[in-house]
Amino acid sequence: MSESFALQALVVTQKHWVARDIMSFELQHPEGQDLPSFCAGAHTPVQVPGGSMRAYSLCGNPKDLSRYQIAVKREANGRGGSKRLVDEVQVGQQLNVGLPQNMFELSPKASQFLFIAGGIGITPIRSMMTELLLEGLRKFKLIYLTRDAESTAFLNEFQAPQYQGKVQIHHDQGEATRSMDLWPVFEKFTGAHMYCCGPQPLMDAVRDMSGHWPASAVHFESFGADRRPKADDRAFQVVLHRSGKTLEVPADQSILETLRRHHISISSSCESGTCGSCKVGLLEGVADHRDMVLRDDEKSDHLMVCVSRAQSDVLVLDC
Numbered sequence: 341m342s343e344s345f346a347l348q349a350l351v352v353t354q355k356h357w358v359a360r361d362i363m364s365f366e367l368q369h370p371e372g373q374d375l376p377s378f379c380a381g382a383h384t385p386v387q388v389p390g391g392s393m394r395a396y397s398l399c400g401n402p403k404d405l406s407r408y409q410i411a412v413k414r415e416a417n418g419r420g421g422s423k424r425l426v427d428e429v430q431v432g433q434q435l436n437v438g439l440p441q442n443m444f445e446l447s448p449k450a451s452q453f454l455f456i457a458g459g460i461g462i463t464p465i466r467s468m469m470t471e472l473l474l475e476g477l478r479k480f481k482l483i484y485l486t487r488d489a490e491s492t493a494f495l496n497e498f499q500a501p502q503y504q505g506k507v508q509i510h511h512d513q514g515e516a517t518r519s520m521d522l523w524p525v526f527e528k529f530t531g532a533h534m535y536c537c538g539p540q541p542l543m544d545a546v547r548d549m550s551g552h553w554p555a556s557a558v559h560f561e562s563f564g565a566d567r568r569p570k571a572d573d574r575a576f577q578v579v580l581h582r583s584g585k586t587l588e589v590p591a592d593q594s595i596l597e598t599l600r601r602h603h604i605s606i607s608s609s610c611e612s613g614t615c616g617s618c619k620v621g622l623l624e625g626v627a628d629h630r631d632m633v634l635r636d637d638e639k640s641d642h643l644m645v646c647v648s649r650a651q652s653d654v655l656v657l658d659c
């Protein structure tokens with residue numbers, strides 16, 4: 341088990357709805373000890389009932405290490421993890437939680453921030469705004485896009501005086517045609533660092549509109565790797581070092597799917613590049629890393645086979 345995947349059992353000390361279909365969970369150490377520190381914007385792997393791992397942003401105060409807070413959107417048509425977490429896990433039960441990881445950190449160089457959140461994408465941004473409020477030095481503004489007031493997590497909190505003039509909430513009533521036009525926000529680069537988290541169509545639109553901003557000033561969080569095929573995805577080969585077999589990975593299949601098709605068993609859980617369980621050694625070749633868990637120093641000799649692909653024609657895997 342990799343260091344990034346070490347689990348600790350935490351007790352659920354609070355559970356309550358923060359919007360329609362969005363449940364907040366508070367987690368504490370069973371003996372009241374401080375939890376591992378995290379920076380605003382971090383996410384952590386959580387083992388849901390049934391054993392799968394899912395990544396959730398820590399949405400609480402990064403300065404309060406007596407507890408973690410996550411908010412989970414109950415996806416009735418999802419893979420089942422969020423539904424079971426919301427429906428089955430009760431106060432007093434324990435959940436296995438991994439170490440926080442952060443690929444969405446507040447830039448220490450930025451003097452002002454623009455946050456764009458869509459739906460449950462508010463979670464890492466709430467933690468960032470808490471940190472900036474406590475710091476009291478740097479300006480920020482949130483544009484928060486939701487379907488309606490009932491589906492707006494932390495709505496009362498964002499209407500409180502400390503957020504006056506800092507938060508703009510827009511409801512689209514579920515109709516894309518009523519979505520807010522964000523172009524005026526992006527037309528001129530203001531010097532702010534922009535952080536966007538939400539559904540893929542929102543992030544794609546924001547990516548298009550911010551294309552003329554400096555790359556170092558735009559940041560995206562996606563609750564997992566983008567698993568959609570890319571236009572230039574191509575087939576490649578994997579050589580399995582231990583058996584000497586060579587397998588063809590088609591352009592529209594992952595390495596994990598190809599291994600399964602050939603009855604080769606590899607641990608997996610999230611299948612979205614976030615849990616760390618499908619890590620395989622890379623002996624030769626250059627990977628196209630698409631996961632969210634490998635550290636930079638692991639990328640030359642490991643890859644996550646659920647999402648990552650190849651830059652070279654052949655990858656030799658240690659399996």
Ligand code: FES
Pocket residue numbers: 607608609610611612613614615616617618619631633644645646647
């Ligand atoms: S199965 Fe979770 S990272 Fe691959």
